[in-house]
Amino acid sequence: MEIFLDCLPCVLKQVLEASRMATxxxxxxAKIMEEALGILANYKRYRHSPDIVKDMHHVVKRLAxxxxxxxxxxxxxxxxxxxxxxxxxxxxxxKQNALYWALKIAATGNIIDSAICSNIDIEGSIQTELSxxxxxxxxxxxxxxxxxxxxxxxxxxxxxxxxxxRVLIKRFSGYKITYAxxxxxxxxxxxxxxxxxxxxxxxxxxxxxxxxxxxxxxDQCGEKFLSVFYKADIVISKGQGNFEALSDCRRSVFFLxxxxxxxxxxxxxxxxxEYVFKYHRTELI
Amino acid sequence: MEIFLDCLPCVLKQVLEASRMATxxxxxxAKIMEEALGILANYKRYRHSPDIVKDMHHVVKRLAxxxxxxxxxxxxxxxxxxxxxxxxxxxxxxKQNALYWALKIAATGNIIDSAICSNIDIEGSIQTELSxxxxxxxxxxxxxxxxxxxxxxxxxxxxxxxxxxRVLIKRFSGYKITYAxxxxxxxxxxxxxxxxxxxxxxxxxxxxxxxxxxxxxxDQCGEKFLSVFYKADIVISKGQGNFEALSDCRRSVFFLxxxxxxxxxxxxxxxxxEYVFKYHRTELI
Numbered sequence: 001m002e003i004f005l006d007c008l009p010c011v012l013k014q015v016l017e018a019s020r021m022a023t024x025x026x027x028x029x030a031k032i033m034e035e036a037l038g039i040l041a042n043y044k045r046y047r048h049s050p051d052i053v054k055d056m057h058h059v060v061k062r063l064a065x066x067x068x069x070x071x072x073x074x075x076x077x078x079x080x081x082x083x084x085x086x087x088x089x090x091x092x093x094x095k096q097n098a099l100y101w102a103l104k105i106a107a108t109g110n111i112i113d114s115a116i117c118s119n120i121d122i123e124g125s126i127q128t129e130l131s132x133x134x135x136x137x138x139x140x141x142x143x144x145x146x147x148x149x150x151x152x153x154x155x156x157x158x159x160x161x162x163x164x165x166r167v168l169i170k171r172f173s174g175y176k177i178t179y180a181x182x183x184x185x186x187x188x189x190x191x192x193x194x195x196x197x198x199x200x201x202x203x204x205x206x207x208x209x210x211x212x213x214x215x216x217x218x219d220q221c222g223e224k225f226l227s228v229f230y231k232a233d234i235v236i237s238k239g240q241g242n243f244e245a246l247s248d249c250r251r252s253v254f255f256l257x258x259x260x261x262x263x264x265x266x267x268x269x270x271x272x273x274e275y276v277f278k279y280h281r282t283e284l285i
Numbered sequence: 286m287e288i289f290l291d292c293l294p295c296v297l298k299q300v301l302e303a304s305r306m307a308t309x310x311x312x313x314x315a316k317i318m319e320e321a322l323g324i325l326a327n328y329k330r331y332r333h334s335p336d337i338v339k340d341m342h343h344v345v346k347r348l349a350x351x352x353x354x355x356x357x358x359x360x361x362x363x364x365x366x367x368x369x370x371x372x373x374x375x376x377x378x379x380k381q382n383a384l385y386w387a388l389k390i391a392a393t394g395n396i397i398d399s400a401i402c403s404n405i406d407i408e409g410s411i412q413t414e415l416s417x418x419x420x421x422x423x424x425x426x427x428x429x430x431x432x433x434x435x436x437x438x439x440x441x442x443x444x445x446x447x448x449x450x451r452v453l454i455k456r457f458s459g460y461k462i463t464y465a466x467x468x469x470x471x472x473x474x475x476x477x478x479x480x481x482x483x484x485x486x487x488x489x490x491x492x493x494x495x496x497x498x499x500x501x502x503x504d505q506c507g508e509k510f511l512s513v514f515y516k517a518d519i520v521i522s523k524g525q526g527n528f529e530a531l532s533d534c535r536r537s538v539f540f541l542x543x544x545x546x547x548x549x550x551x552x553x554x555x556x557x558x559e560y561v562f563k564y565h566r567t568e569l570i
Contacts, residue, residue: 008322010294013294019290033290037328041326164356
């Protein structure tokens with residue numbers, strides 16, 4: 001998905017937030033913003049939003065001299081998600097269409113961060129989000145694909161959400177599961193350590209995309225990831241960043257996400273804040 | 286008031302909105318954003334937010350070849366405000382502390398734009414806002430100053446709001462009233478034509494600040510305005526833009542506004558969206 005003009009103020013705001021997460025020094029925050037604005041002015045050189053976001057957040061890490069500005073946030077989110085994991089399992093056990101709701105749990109994991117920030121009743125907040133059904137759901141195609149599939153690749157998104165993904169992955173016993181994370185810290189996206197801290201290694205092979213952007217930009221991904229990506233019987237891509245990077249890719253992908261921005265929602269033909277499990281039909285040529 | 290880092294994404298978003306108001310051509314909108322980002326990267330060269338906003342919106346006007354991108358919006362807002370003006374007069378006639386509520390009406394006029402955009406019941410929406418009292422109100426100082434004053438300068442803000450100001454100005458019979466507007470179209474701020482269309486010339490001398498920024502930046506203002514500004518017994522500065530430009534000025538000013546942005550609210554020590562009528566005590570040296 002291309003960069004829209006609406007993305008520009010949005011990514012700038014995100015960099016400001018990251019600069020404050022990375023350093024308490026206003027003069028460094030100001031330097032970060034100046035350098036980030038220089039990158040943003042050249043936005044046309046970038047194909048995807050995750051690509052320019054990566055470069056802008058590199059500025060944050062370099063100037064603040066912090067390798068992982070969201071380390072604490074990610075630990076907090078994984079910890080909170082681990083605490084409500086029994087609730088998620090119980091919620092799922094009460095549902096008839098377990099696969100649908102396991103997918104819905106994995107999609108809902110994306111809001112753990114805002115649930116923590118805005119609400120003291122995290123479980124109640126998650127339950128409200130869980131009860132919202134998918135606006136687009138290609139479950140029938142997914143179930144059909146599962147019949148002949150042997151291996152599944154899940155491309156992860158945020159830390160914390162990773163614990164919700166564990167609930168989904170446990171439904172896939174009998175399949176070989178690979179779970180891909182970012183190759184380096186970027187915003188609150190999951191890295192190898194976050195995947196281990198979320199207990200995903202008990203149920204999946206953990207690999208990195210080889211790409212440090214907040215989305216799997218294929219021409220920046222590593223050979224190992226690309227091999228798994230193109231050979232997997234099923235690919236589940238989680239979150240907006242991966243959607244932005246993979247929306248035009250030349251293989252079939254199931255996009256599982258909450259449309260938290262109006263441009264992504266518009267591209268998916270849903271309303272803002274709706275949940276989507278959408279099959280991207282393009283097959284390899 | 287200095288430019289805060291939080292202002293940067295905000296003014297960029299405002300320029301995007303203006304670019305879409307000025308032209309339907311995406312390639313021109315993109316050029317506007319690129320050039321505006323170049324200006325924004327040099328934000329440290331500017332002292333106030335209204336100053337950089339002026340330069341960024343000059344880009345909009347030049348590249349879209351439109352002298353007044355908000356012309357329709359301003360006409361719409363003045364028209365809507367004129368329609369509810371009898372309601373405002375009636376509302377005021379029922380109040381005991383008429384001066385307080387006349388000031389409150391003038392402050393509330395600032396939201397006519399959003400009332401129109403978000404609500405089909407504009408009158409109801411305005412009434413809800415009107416009922417919110419000032420969080421800071423230096424009415425006692427104002428009443429004391431009025432006793433010895435002969436002339437009052439009001440520095441206007443948005444078109445539409447101008448009609449609400451008329452309700453206030455009618456309370457000042459016996460005083461010489463001067464009403465200052467921007468010297469050229471900038472966002473939805475009032476110009477001479479907008480002041481006339483709002484019927485302000487029946488109650489006040491209309492002048493321009495001589496400055497085309499969305500705030501009266503004194504070192505860019507004209508001689509005539511500066512003379513009135515420094516000689517006036519009372520100056521009422523309306524809206525955030527004028528506050529940002531005048532918050533450190535070396536004469537006494539009553540700031541009358543709704544704190545619609547968190548940085549202005551913080552500077553005024555009020556919460557977001559609260560109304561303020563605050564006396565700035567600095568006297569001429």
